[in-house]
Amino acid sequence: MRIRDVAERCEVSTATVSNVMNNKGRVSPETAERVRASIKEMGFSPSQSARSLKTDRTHLIAVIVPFLEKGKLHDNPFYWNLVSGVEAGARSRKLNVLLTGVDEETETFSFITERQLDGVIVVGTHEGSRTMEEVLARKVPTVFMDSFIQSAHVSRVTIDDEKGGWLGAGHLLDLGHEKVAVVTGKLEGNGVSRERLRGVKRAFMERKVPFPDDLIIERPVNMAHARSLAKELKESGATAVFSFSDVAAMGLLKGFAECGVSVPGEISIVGYDNLFFSDYTHPSLTTVAQDVEEKGQIAVDLLFDQIEGRPSSKTVLDVKLIERESTAER
Amino acid sequence: MRIRDVAERCEVSTATVSNVMNNKGRVSPETAERVRASIKEMGFSPSQSARSLKTDRTHLIAVIVPFLEKGKLHDNPFYWNLVSGVEAGARSRKLNVLLTGVDEETETFSFITERQLDGVIVVGTHEGSRTMEEVLARKVPTVFMDSFIQSAHVSRVTIDDEKGGWLGAGHLLDLGHEKVAVVTGKLEGNGVSRERLRGVKRAFMERKVPFPDDLIIERPVNMAHARSLAKELKESGATAVFSFSDVAAMGLLKGFAECGVSVPGEISIVGYDNLFFSDYTHPSLTTVAQDVEEKGQIAVDLLFDQIEGRPSSKTVLDVKLIERESTAER
DNA sequence: TTTAAGTGGTTAAACGATTAACCGATAACT
DNA sequence: AGTTATCGGTTAATCGTTTAACCACTTAAA
Numbered sequence: 001m002r003i004r005d006v007a008e009r010c011e012v013s014t015a016t017v018s019n020v021m022n023n024k025g026r027v028s029p030e031t032a033e034r035v036r037a038s039i040k041e042m043g044f045s046p047s048q049s050a051r052s053l054k055t056d057r058t059h060l061i062a063v064i065v066p067f068l069e070k071g072k073l074h075d076n077p078f079y080w081n082l083v084s085g086v087e088a089g090a091r092s093r094k095l096n097v098l099l100t101g102v103d104e105e106t107e108t109f110s111f112i113t114e115r116q117l118d119g120v121i122v123v124g125t126h127e128g129s130r131t132m133e134e135v136l137a138r139k140v141p142t143v144f145m146d147s148f149i150q151s152a153h154v155s156r157v158t159i160d161d162e163k164g165g166w167l168g169a170g171h172l173l174d175l176g177h178e179k180v181a182v183v184t185g186k187l188e189g190n191g192v193s194r195e196r197l198r199g200v201k202r203a204f205m206e207r208k209v210p211f212p213d214d215l216i217i218e219r220p221v222n223m224a225h226a227r228s229l230a231k232e233l234k235e236s237g238a239t240a241v242f243s244f245s246d247v248a249a250m251g252l253l254k255g256f257a258e259c260g261v262s263v264p265g266e267i268s269i270v271g272y273d274n275l276f277f278s279d280y281t282h283p284s285l286t287t288v289a290q291d292v293e294e295k296g297q298i299a300v301d302l303l304f305d306q307i308e309g310r311p312s313s314k315t316v317l318d319v320k321l322i323e324r325e326s327t328a329e330r
Numbered sequence: 331m332r333i334r335d336v337a338e339r340c341e342v343s344t345a346t347v348s349n350v351m352n353n354k355g356r357v358s359p360e361t362a363e364r365v366r367a368s369i370k371e372m373g374f375s376p377s378q379s380a381r382s383l384k385t386d387r388t389h390l391i392a393v394i395v396p397f398l399e400k401g402k403l404h405d406n407p408f409y410w411n412l413v414s415g416v417e418a419g420a421r422s423r424k425l426n427v428l429l430t431g432v433d434e435e436t437e438t439f440s441f442i443t444e445r446q447l448d449g450v451i452v453v454g455t456h457e458g459s460r461t462m463e464e465v466l467a468r469k470v471p472t473v474f475m476d477s478f479i480q481s482a483h484v485s486r487v488t489i490d491d492e493k494g495g496w497l498g499a500g501h502l503l504d505l506g507h508e509k510v511a512v513v514t515g516k517l518e519g520n521g522v523s524r525e526r527l528r529g530v531k532r533a534f535m536e537r538k539v540p541f542p543d544d545l546i547i548e549r550p551v552n553m554a555h556a557r558s559l560a561k562e563l564k565e566s567g568a569t570a571v572f573s574f575s576d577v578a579a580m581g582l583l584k585g586f587a588e589c590g591v592s593v594p595g596e597i598s599i600v601g602y603d604n605l606f607f608s609d610y611t612h613p614s615l616t617t618v619a620q621d622v623e624e625k626g627q628i629a630v631d632l633l634f635d636q637i638e639g640r641p642s643s644k645t646v647l648d649v650k651l652i653e654r655e656s657t658a659e660r
Numbered sequence: 661t662t663t664a665a666g667t668g669g670t671t672a673a674a675c676g677a678t679t680a681a682c683c684g685a686t687a688a689c690t
Numbered sequence: 691a692g693t694t695a696t697c698g699g700t701t702a703a704t705c706g707t708t709t710a711a712c713c714a715c716t717t718a719a720a
Contacts, residue, residue: 002676013700018678025679026698045443049388050676052379053705063429071421072623073414075606080410084403087431091401096441099393099429101417111426113375223610254610276405280553280584282612293402332706343670348708355709356668380706383675664719671712678704688695 001044009038021046052116061090061303062098062112062120066131068222073101074124076247077275078292082123082145085296093304102131109134119303121145126190141306143299148191155306157299157315161192164288164319165199168242168270171286171321173207176330177240177268181215181233183226183252184244193244196272200242212238223251230255239267239330246271246278249285253326257282264328274322283325290319331374339368351376382446391420391633392428392442392450396461403431404454406577407605408622412453412475415626422627423634432461439464449633451475456520471636473629478521485636487629487645491522494618494649495529498572498600501616501651503537506660507570507598511545511563513556513582514574523574526602530572542568553581560585569597569660576601576608576617583611583656594658604652613655620649 007014012031019025020035027035038044052058063086068074083099090097095118100111104125112120112135119141125131126148135142136154144156172180182200184193197216204211215238221229226248233241234256243249249271256263263269263283271278274289298315305312337344342361349355350365357365368374382388393416398404413429420427425448430441434455442450442465449471455461456478465472466484474486502510512530514523527546534541545568551559556578563571564586573579579601586593593599593613601608604619628645635642 003678004676014677015679015700015702016698019699022678026696028698031698045440047383047446047676048444049379049382049446050705051678053377053383053676053707054678056705058379071418073410073417075407075411075414077405077407077410077606080403080407081405083429084405084431087403087429088401091431096445097429099413099417099427101414101421110375114378115426116377116379223606227610250607250610254612254614257612276553277580277607280557280580282584282587284584333708334706344707345670345672345709346668349669352708356666358668361668377706380675381708383677383706384708386675662720664717666717667715669713669715671710673710674708676705680701680703682701683699684697686695686697688693690691690693 001042003044003046006035006038006042006044009042010035056116058116058118059094060096060098060115060117061300062100062115062117064120064122064131064135065099065101066124067101067103070103071101076245077277078245078247078273079123081275081292082296085293086121086300087296088293089297089300093300095300095304104129104131107131109138112138112140118307119143121299121303122147127151141303143303143306145295145299146192148194150191155302155312155314157295157302157317158192159290159295159317159319161195161319162199162202164272164290165196165242166203167199167319167321168196168272168288169200169203170207171323171327172240172242172268172270173203173209175240175268175327178209179212179215179236179238179240181212181217181236181238181241182244183217183221183229183241183248185218185248186220187218196244221245221248221251223247223254226251227255227258230261231259233267234259234261240269240327241267242270244272246273246275246285246287249287249326250277250281253281253283253285264326268327268330270327278322279324281326286324286327287322288319289322290317331372333374333376336365336368336372336374339372340365386446388446388448389424390426390428390445390447391630392430392445392447394450394452394461394465395429395431396454397431397433400433401431406575407607408575408577408603409453411605411622412626415623416451416630417626418623419627419630423630425630425634434459434461437461439468442468442470448637449473451629451633452477457481471633473633473636475625475629476522478524480521485632485642485644487625487632487647488522489620489625489647489649491525491649492529492532494602494620495526495572496533497529497649497651498526498602498618499530499533500537501653501657502570502572502598502600503533503539505570505598505657508539509542509545509566509568509570511542511547511566511568511571512574513547513551513559513571513578515548515578516550517548526574551575551578551581553577553584556581557585557588560591561589563597564589564591570599570657571597572600574602576603576605576615579615579617579656580607580611583613583615587612594656598657598660600657608652609654611656616654616657617652618649619652620647
């Protein structure tokens, strides 16, 4: 069914029907009503393809999520929340969301230009990555989330990671822990972790406690890695662990339980993200919390500003510490 | 940049360029090569809008996920895995995925026709829901996942839920538990749970153990609900719980820990889904496992069959029981 | 020698919207 | 009376592809 069918039925021109649908041009209230009625009765809905072809707007944005392993979307629940927030933000702006996983190394990004996306939101990448270069090369409005970017002209939304690191470490220090192991994940190219670590060091500095550099665990850690890492940490002399993700923290919890280390009795743990399960682990996780859904919303706001040609600003969201059961005095 | 620009540069017609891109029609190897080279050099990529307009194919499918609460995608990690599987399947079929959350009651489904989607995958709904009616009314290829549908002509992919129920209950019965509470979630309209329950009852029947009807917990349960439910169950006389979702099971674990009930010492728990955290809870969860990602893949396969006009069949995937620490002999 | 088939293209008409430019009829000002 | 706005539309070009129909030329078959 085409706009012409509606036009014929109402005995007006297609232009008028178009004007009614878009509240543009001049059309008398009566005609408008007649047209609207017909549209409803006929169940007509205009072709977005034809529309986009003419207007150069698709009302389509993509959220690009890196793969964890071959062909599989990053299964950290953290990402799901992020995406959920983006979806909600997009919905309120009448945008649709294309969900695309990419393999950072091999993927093709042609869909951006082919689909003439109004914009893209990239999560979890970093300066110099192929993903970032390919996306920016397409010169389409872009917002980066949870990515480490230095370049000033790139728009992004981040949380105050330095503060997060400072809060977590400060909490442990205040409890009397000085030998704090920090599970950062891969640091190279990952500025998010780098920022957090900076905050951690500041907390140590402010309290004039020497920072135990040898206790930084820089390897990438998922749940399984963290589980086996626990055995290592047991021997390390650390009395507390600050894990830069709750997922890893949960793995640690399991690992410690398995080798008979009591948390928080012998070792305290602070996590990061406050995921949906963080209050349900045993013991529940003290963690640095961020509002992931809000983050997604804001990303869309920023993207929308760019799409509409408005100047957009970098947005930094606050974090807070949630104290639960996994930390205790030394 | 248009196809015409490429055509002019190569001194051929647009038709030829189009033919080269689609490997159609007759074009000499040399010309084809010349065209391909130009396309690459110029960085040309064809407009999907224009293409769709002419061909009536968008290579776009939607996965429709119900909202958990207002404006927020269902945050069960289960859904994320499902969607991840769909994304992977779509990728291998050169389809893009539109992610859309819907509020079962109020949402508009016009995007299906407006975007002329090639097909949609609906998760987590049931026969008679507004979502199902609205989607089917649009007469677009559709596959339902994790939805309870009786109608024969509707294509869907499910797991063998009856068997899952039978496996879980059988396991508990074999351990000597007879007073088994079953946390089903809302049963009304939810055939998935209904099927599982049927399996549970069969297990009891086969062993000639009377099924304790009064221990069915039919309320909808998320993690928080389950946590408080634990207190209730403590008083119920049940020696085991079969929870139809690992998320709820995790809540129960926390709840039991809080009111001093040892698992599996005093109460055994069997979950369902085998989510990414199920091996990391304390104790780890015995659970009925399904391959959620494979499920997503198969959904796309089924959808693709429909799109291409091939007959498609209902697919039922197998489940298996994974024994971990949360169950023990009575 | 005529006819048929194959080769490597080209031409031009769609697809279904949007929108600038135009148009006739009143109404309102000088 | 003559000019100018305003109102409520219409006409037709356009967006960037695909594709059926056509064409000129060569080769093969009858």
